[in-house]
Amino acid sequence: MIMKKTKVLSLDHHSEASILETAKSVFLKRGYFGTRMQEIADAAGINKAMLHYYFRSKDKIFEAIFRESFNCIFPKILEILNSDEMLKQKIQSFFSRYIDTLLENPHIPGFIMHEIAHNPERLNSFFQQHLADIPKKFIKQIKDEIDAGNIIKIDPRQIIVNILCLAVFPFAAKPLIQYVLNLKDAEYKNFMNDRKKILPEFVIRAIKT
Amino acid sequence: MIMKKTKVLSLDHHSEASILETAKSVFLKRGYFGTRMQEIADAAGINKAMLHYYFRSKDKIFEAIFRESFNCIFPKILEILNSDEMLKQKIQSFFSRYIDTLLENPHIPGFIMHEIAHNPERLNSFFQQHLADIPKKFIKQIKDEIDAGNIIKIDPRQIIVNILCLAVFPFAAKPLIQYVLNLKDAEYKNFMNDRKKILPEFVIRAIKT
DNA sequence: AAATTATTTAACCATTTAGTTAATTTCAAA
DNA sequence: TTTGAAATTAACTAAATGGTTAAATAATTT
Missing domain, CATH: 1.10.357.10 (Tetracycline Repressor, domain 2)
Structure with a gap:
């Protein structure tokens, strides 16, 4: 199931980048094992499922943030x-x-x-x-x-x-x-x-x- | 329920101190959130329940190791x-x-x-x-x-x-x-x-x- | 040896967690 | 305005995890 991302600004203007920014602040403070997906979602003001919708998995998010x-x-x-x-x-x-x-x-x-x-x-x-x-x-x-x-x-x-x-x-x-x-x-x-x-x-x- | 510890060497000579030593190596390598009680137990060659029997909780063990x-x-x-x-x-x-x-x-x-x-x-x-x-x-x-x-x-x-x-x-x-x-x-x-x-x-x- | 206490185990429990699903809403294009 | 894709949500699942329990075993005391 391939999803085209035609980059439509969401209702609450939560761009992929801004969510990643939020995730970064959580991961940097708590480390990989100390970080909860729910905490990232809460901090970003989105549903936890959205995190997976955008980034697939905790590892994927972490990988992106570590690389950055x-x-x-x-x-x-x-x-x-x-x-x-x-x-x-x-x-x-x-x-x-x-x-x-x-x-x-x-x-x-x-x-x-x-x-x-x-x-x-x-x-x-x-x-x-x-x-x-x-x-x-x-x-x-x-x-x-x-x-x-x-x-x-x-x-x-x-x-x-x-x-x-x-x-x-x-x-x-x-x-x-x-x-x-x-x-x-x-x-x-x-x-x-x-x-x-x-x-x-x-x-x-x-x-x- | 108070337990007197009359320090009897256990069958497999797993002293409190040696278990703590094992726990230390795990905590130091993995950090608090990265450490699993089961991993400590395995590394120490004891049952997970024994960890709690000796040290009550993960926090108690960690506290002791951090202090040390x-x-x-x-x-x-x-x-x-x-x-x-x-x-x-x-x-x-x-x-x-x-x-x-x-x-x-x-x-x-x-x-x-x-x-x-x-x-x-x-x-x-x-x-x-x-x-x-x-x-x-x-x-x-x-x-x-x-x-x-x-x-x-x-x-x-x-x-x-x-x-x-x-x-x-x-x-x-x-x-x-x-x-x-x-x-x-x-x-x-x-x-x-x-x-x-x-x-x-x-x-x-x-x-x- | 009998009784008591300490140690050990396997099975279990409650909670948390990453991840999924299926249904719903939003949005843009036709 | 209809349609189809994208975004969003609530409810769910399966696995993992810290911790408990009750029963069994070993050691100690009497």
């Missing part, structure tokens, strides 16, 4: 690390742009990390060859700077991991950091914004000769 | 950061001891972060007053070093967060890091062990004047 979240995060890393900027400028760009992205999608890091920990095989279907070697160019760049004597001798992979740590972790651990440092939402946001300036300086000081 | 995991991680941070060592020595101790702890319990960071993101109120019942001000002493120490001109002017909280980022994140993101850097388990472990030496140098270079 993943693609919101990783291509950007690739793009920045593969740019032709100088190392110092690149590090600055990375933190600035990446923290901005995460401030707008604070749940994504925790979501992706948890779901990948739970189902690592998923990585295979998401990373294509062109993504699998993300760090190659950046690694070469670091190596060149080491050879030129501009930065200290250090495994380039360790630098990459450190940069990712510093950018991503505070989002994944947001509730903990807010609690321990006693930060309200606005203060937390300020704290993260400060990091856009602090982190490049921190990393560059740590590695320059 | 939490206490495996946080008091150690407190202990090291509240020691009387000099700043440099303290940073070295922290990374070395903490990474060792996490190498033995690699699932805990992701587990705790996910469960806290899902239920932040839990923090209130776990952090007591004496834990809530963990960073106070360390913050003072950093301030003093800044005033003495030994380290650069920087919000001490940012340093604390950076140190935590660098130590904890690679465990929470283990599958991702292994995939992107193409590391087998043994190589990943070596990579983490290297960090015990690299990270203190990295942080100290970043902040010293």
Whole structure:
């Protein structure tokens, strides 16, 4: 039974996209197993059957949302690390742009990390060859700077991991950091914004000769 | 109906502790909602009813395991950061001891972060007053070093967060890091062990004047 | 050994959950 | 205005899940 979707705006203007947006907020907050189809339906203000009518199954919705979240995060890393900027400028760009992205999608890091920990095989279907070697160019760049004597001798992979740590972790651990440092939402946001300036300086000081 | 537990070793020598240990491995891998009581029972080689006989409910088991995991991680941070060592020595101790702890319990960071993101109120019942001000002493120490001109002017909280980022994140993101850097388990472990030496140098270079 | 208490099991229960169905309503085109 | 497809709903199903029970077995005490 094939259904043509001639995209007629429904009575309550619930587009496929807006339902998916709602589903995303639920999945990101609760994780796959913590999410109930009924909760998505309620949040979207539609009947549960409509969810299946549009998206077939929970897995299908999840898959779409995971893909979207993943693609919101990783291509950007690739793009920045593969740019032709100088190392110092690149590090600055990375933190600035990446923290901005995460401030707008604070749940994504925790979501992706948890779901990948739970189902690592998923990585295979998401990373294509062109993504699998993300760090190659950046690694070469670091190596060149080491050879030129501009930065200290250090495994380039360790630098990459450190940069990712510093950018991503505070989002994944947001509730903990807010609690321990006693930060309200606005203060937390300020704290993260400060990091856009602090982190490049921190990393560059740590590695320059 | 009160039951005295006169601790008789059961036929198949399934002690309460060993069952809890099994439950822990399942909860840590799957998270609260991903865990099935039947799976714990199977893994422990006991009847599902026995789980309830010993521990009453899924929540009770989870609570015990979360508490244990939490206490495996946080008091150690407190202990090291509240020691009387000099700043440099303290940073070295922290990374070395903490990474060792996490190498033995690699699932805990992701587990705790996910469960806290899902239920932040839990923090209130776990952090007591004496834990809530963990960073106070360390913050003072950093301030003093800044005033003495030994380290650069920087919000001490940012340093604390950076140190935590660098130590904890690679465990929470283990599958991702292994995939992107193409590391087998043994190589990943070596990579983490290297960090015990690299990270203190990295942080100290970043902040010293 | 008899009686009592603790442990273990299989079968069961109530609820929740993802997913289905069949009937109804809405909408647009003819 | 009729018609046919798309959108929507309520009621349903089958499976899974946390939890219970009552009976059986093992261990301990008397």
